[in-house]
Each structure stands twice: as C-alpha cells, then as structure tokens.
Amino acid sequence: MYSHTTQIRVHYALTDQMGFVYHGHYAQFFEIARGEAIRNLGFTYKELEAMGVIMPVVDLHTRFLRPVRYDELINVTVTLREIPLHHKVEFHSEVHDSSGALCASGSVTLYFMEAATMKRTTMPQALVEVITPYFAAL
C-alpha cells in the first residue's frame, strides 16, 4: 500500500453561495493530492506526459460527508491499495478537516494511455520501479 497526504488551503473561488466548497471542486483536491503523491515517489505526472503517456480519468466516485468551508486547511490523503495491473489504476482519497473529521471520501480510476495513439498502455517502467517497494512481500 502506498499513501500520501497533502495539505490544501481552501480559497474563495472554490466556495458557492451555500457557503461550502462546491461539490464538483473535490475532483481538484483529489487531483492535487494525487500529483503530490506521485511527486513524493520521485516522479511527476508531468514527466509521464513528457514520455508520451497520459492518464485520463475514467471513473470518479465521491461521497460528501461534511461540508468544507472557506479558509479551512484540509488534509487530502491519497492511497494506492494495489499495484496497478494492465492499463488501469485506482486511487482512494479522503478529505479531513483540521479537526481530523472525515469530510469526503472518493475513488478515482485512471487509464494509462499513449497520447499519440490514444491506445491503452501499461504503467511506465520508471513508475513501476518507484512504486513496487511499497507493495513488496513481507
């Protein structure tokens, strides 16, 4: 299992007139935290794209438990429970507020695709190498 937490400060543009973060914007929290989780492995999604691989999101599921408000400093935890097989990878995400309460949880499934052909591919070797140690057999 590989897990990484990123702190995000909620800015005004993310709120709506209900006084909370607009539900559609949680996808951005997950994206930011996913990017930082990959960076923490010594790799970046930007490098992946430079290698000709893109990762479109094919499935997004979010449960909203407690509203998140302007200026809150949230913790967004991204977890990879299984080493990706084939062309598909699923990340689980949790948003906690500064008191530690769970505000939202989500799962995001992405495909590895070759940008040039728009064909499915597998996880690039460079990423396999940095991620495998987290899933090593005991």
Add this chain to the structure above:
Amino acid sequence: MYSHTTQIRVHYALTDQMGFVYHGHYAQFFEIARGEAIRNLGFTYKELEAMGVIMPVVDLHTRFLRPVRYDELINVTVTLREIPLHHKVEFHSEVHDSSGALCASGSVTLYFMEAATMKRTTMPQALVEVITPYFAAL
C-alpha cells in the same frame, strides 16, 4: 419517470491540456441540466432556496466513456427514476455528443435540508405537486 435534456456548448475554460473537458467539470454539466429539468417543471432551485431549503450533493458518481472536446454541443439528459422519499433524491445523468454517442453517465444524490437549521427535511410540497404526475400509476 421524469426526464429532461439540456444542450450545452463546451467553452474553452472547461478543457485541460489533454485537449478534452477536465473530468471535474462534468459535475457542472449535471448541475446545469438538473437545474433546467427542475425549471421545466415550472419551478426553480432558486425558489427552493428562497423557501429556506437547500440541496447539498452527498454522492456523485461519474463514468467517463469518451472525451468531450471544445466547442462540442452536448446533450445532457437528467432522469429522475423514482419519486423522492424522505430527504434524499437521486438524479441519473447522461452526456451525449452531437453524433449521439454516449460520452459519460453519472448519478448525483442530494439531500433536502433546511438552510436555517442544517437539518434534513422532505421535498417541499410545491415540488411534489409538479413532479407527481410523471409518476402516476397507469
């Protein structure tokens, strides 16, 4: 069953550098179409809020099947399969491109809540009345 379709033109701000609509923005497509579906019943979500009722989204699930591109004229269909009981309502959404291909499908669950108390409530009577005819027994 009640179903309503809204046409939306995809503008530039919704795209990302992959060249498609950013996955997080489909929530806005669903929101726009849901609002128009309610308006088509002779009611608006704005009036609901003026009555002191808000409808936060508690669950959002989207499957992305084909990318949607800049300037496409998409059809977003919102369907209410069951008359809402208690405090919860679930809308199903489908996004079709101009060729008729299914690009995305989603389900959005919302609660009816009193804005003043943040307590769950039931669907306001004014909305029950306009929606019931669509679910009348044959």
Add this chain to the structure above:
Amino acid sequence: MYSHTTQIRVHYALTDQMGFVYHGHYAQFFEIARGEAIRNLGFTYKELEAMGVIMPVVDLHTRFLRPVRYDELINVTVTLREIPLHHKVEFHSEVHDSSGALCASGSVTLYFMEAATMKRTTMPQALVEVITPYFAAL
C-alpha cells in the same frame, strides 16, 4: 463595428459564498460571448485552431458594477470597434442583467499566434473576409 449578444444562464458553480458570481469567472462569460460572436460570422475559433492559429489573451480588464446572482439570465455583448491590425485584436464586453442594468464591462486583448512556432501572425484571411463588411466605409 461588429457587435453580438449572447444569453447566459448563471449556474451554481459560478457563485461564491458572498452570494454572487465570483469575479474571476467573468472571463468565462466574455470567452463564451466572444466565441458566439465569431460563430455568428460563419466561422469558429475551433476552425481557427485547426488552421494552426491560436489566440492567447494578453490583457484583460474588468469593471464590476453590480453583482450577478445565481440563475440570472444575463446578456453578454461583445463588440469589435476596429478591424484588427497586425497581430492584435481587442474586444469590448458588457454584461447586462435581465432588467437591462449594466453589471460589468470589460476589454480583452488577444494575439493571433502560430501554434507551431508560437510566433505572432496576422488575422487569417478567412476571418478578415467575414468581418470586413461590418467595417465598410459608408
């Protein structure tokens, strides 16, 4: 002079907790209306990009006079006062609410650039032809 007006319904995602449209989102109103103004000439910005020309925004100025609220049906008028010379074009925009009150005005300057080289270019001939009649000497 060439002028074109587009109606836009304000959806929830555009509001912030102040209860109005977030100021940063007016750029999208201007972009949508600019795109429709070009389409009305029998041309689209999408075709321009397909021809290898992109139009990055180099200057944006907006004055906010009255707040725009959720569900308002605004009229966004885009005006081209002068036929673009060289690589630069400036559009003026006004946002009126449904009562006719002026809510915001703006000006947006864009460059014509070759996407391949990122060098400045001039307005493509196809666009010159459809736009010139609006500026013909009397």
Add this chain to the structure above:
Amino acid sequence: MYSHTTQIRVHYALTDQMGFVYHGHYAQFFEIARGEAIRNLGFTYKELEAMGVIMPVVDLHTRFLRPVRYDELINVTVTLREIPLHHKVEFHSEVHDSSGALCASGSVTLYFMEAATMKRTTMPQALVEVITPYFAAL
C-alpha cells in the same frame, strides 16, 4: 509599502487545451496570494467576514506576458502601495515562474462593504492596526 509572496503549484484543472493556464484563472492566483498576505499580518479575510465586512472586487486588470504551464511552482507577490483610504483598496500582483521570469502582472481593486446593508464602509480598525506599521513615516 507592504508586500508578500506566496508559492502556488499549478494543477491540471487550471490548464486549457492551449497547454497553458487559462487566463481567467489568474484571478484565483491573486486571490490566494492576497489572502496569504493578509494572514501574514496576523489577520484573515475570514475574520473580516465574521465581523460583517465583505470585500467584493470592483476592478481587475491583468497583463499576461508569458504562459504559465502545468506543474510550475509560481511565486505570486501581492503589494499594497498605499494605505487604503475610505472604502477602497488596491493590490498589485506579480506572477513569476521558478526561473524568476515575470509571467503576469495585475491590479485588483476591492471595496470594504457591510455585508448586512451592502453599504460601503472603511477598513476595519483591527486591519488598520496591523497594516499601519508598514507605512510608518521614516
């Protein structure tokens, strides 16, 4: 003069299909940096709203000099050149990329308003006190 710099990592949602940050999103960079500049004074905009004062943006001007790309770590500097008089305050902003190049500059004018009455007011005393030392006569 009071000046404060905030680092922001550019996430994917902010890009558009041109491959750069969408011009309308710079308003969010300025807003984030403005919020952090106020926090750095030992005060927050959130507290201001809790005191019944809101600060709507009445004028926004941005010049875009160089594109900002996905994953760049930009520095957004907010400067207050004069102590606000009456109901109006103007912030100047600059966006530099990680190489130090100036990518955009902007100015944002906001009003101090009472949320309850939507009438103009002056800068709250608590904010005057923390900001005055930066403008003290030599």
